[in-house]
Amino acid sequence: MIEKVYVPPIKIQGIKTKIVEFISENVYLEENSTWHEPFMGSGVVGFNLAPIKAVFSDTNPHIIELYKAIQSGKITAKSVCEFLEYEGSILAEKEDEHYYFIRERFNEKHDPLDFLFLNRSCFNGMIRFNKSYEFNVPYGHKPKRFAKAYITKIVNQVRHLETVFSENDWEFHCCSFEETIARAGEGDFVYCDPPYIGRHVDYYDSWDEEQEIALKNALYASHAKFMLSTWDENKYRKNTYIDTVWDGCYKLNKEHFYHVGAKEKNRNSMMEALLMNYDPTTVPKRPLRAGEQLTLERMAL
Numbered sequence: 001m002i003e004k005v006y007v008p009p010i011k012i013q014g015i016k017t018k019i020v021e022f023i024s025e026n027v028y029l030e031e032n033s034t035w036h037e038p039f040m041g042s043g044v045v046g047f048n049l050a051p052i053k054a055v056f057s058d059t060n061p062h063i064i065e066l067y068k069a070i071q072s073g074k075i076t077a078k079s080v081c082e083f084l085e086y087e088g089s090i091l092a093e094k095e096d097e098h099y100y101f102i103r104e105r106f107n108e109k110h111d112p113l114d115f116l117f118l119n120r121s122c123f124n125g126m127i128r129f130n131k132s133y134e135f136n137v138p139y140g141h142k143p144k145r146f147a148k149a150y151i152t153k154i155v156n157q158v159r160h161l162e163t164v165f166s167e168n169d170w171e172f173h174c175c176s177f178e179e180t181i182a183r184a185g186e187g188d189f190v191y192c193d194p195p196y197i198g199r200h201v202d203y204y205d206s207w208d209e210e211q212e213i214a215l216k217n218a219l220y221a222s223h224a225k226f227m228l229s230t231w232d233e234n235k236y237r238k239n240t241y242i243d244t245v246w247d248g249c250y251k252l253n254k255e256h257f258y259h260v261g262a263k264e265k266n267r268n269s270m271m272e273a274l275l276m277n278y279d280p281t282t283v284p285k286r287p288l289r290a291g292e293q294l295t296l297e298r299m300a301l
């Protein structure tokens with residue numbers, strides 16, 4: 001069971017920090033099996049589950065390059081600290097001008113440290129690239145953006161990765177999900193968190209119905225156990241692809257409450273869904289917490 005959720009140094013839309021525990025409690029990872037995570041994003045899920053053997057991949061080469069550089073020791077907690085202190089002090093003085101200077105430099109040279117700097121100082125910690133694969137998120141104005149405490153937080157996040165990367169046998173690849181899933185064999189586990197279909201996304205890659213079906217076919221063709229993260233419904237909409245594409249899967253729901261503003265009447269709920277090709281009740285579980293609601297359903301074939 002996960003006692004503390006470690007947050008990775010990269011921020012990304014759709015990051016699963018809040019449901020890492022829910023995911024981990026329902027993952028069926030056997031001894032000696034390899035964890036495959038073809039849509040790793042920030043890596044928060046696999047990094048916290050910390051399996052001994054894992055293959056992490058994503059189509060975004062900048063995420064992969066950063067993690068590979070930390071794994072090889074090319075980038076260290078110390079070099080991150082020095083870099084952010086130096087560039088952060090210029091940012092404090094020149095603000096937008098320096099942010100856009102780094103953005104231009106990154107789009108030309110693709111240095112992973114510049115990527116980290118942009119990711120931690122851009123608007124809302126977003127990752128967004130234009131059609132020419134140039135990072136195009138504007139500056140996220142904040143006085144003292146790289147204050148000492150903020151740098152320490154990022155440095156500690158990198159230090160934690162140095163530790164888990166050195167303790168485990170993990171590979172990082174920049175490739176599409178098909179390649180990673182094709183490597184998974186019987187007894188392995190594939191966790192997928194693709195961009196959500198039917199909702200507006202702006203990732204390195206686009207996502208549509210054709211890809212959702214290609215993902216389903218790749219997963220069904222593999223002999224591995226799999227889990228897919230998706231959204232089920234909110235007050236306004238329902239994810240109809242769960243019934244049309246993922247028929248036959250087991251579905252676990254978890255209601256997630258969030259506030260828009262401070263008022264109680266603005267409390268909204270969102271149903272997160274985990275779809276699996278195995279019965280999650282066979283995974284040893286912890287008891288439910290007060291107020292927690294889980295529902296299990298098997299999708300009709």
Ligand SMILES: C[S@@+](CC[C@H](N)C(=O)[O-])C[C@H]1O[C@@H](n2cnc3c(N)ncnc32)[C@H](O)[C@@H]1O
Pocket residue numbers: 012013014015016017038039040041042043044045057058059060175176177178193194195196203204205206207
């Ligand atoms: C929802 S995010 C994953 C978030 C991640 N689980 C986390 O908690 O940080 C989806 C990821 O899929 C990647 N992606 C999009 N299309 C892809 C494809 N065809 N193959 C592999 N990765 C893809 C995006 O670059 C993005 O990092």
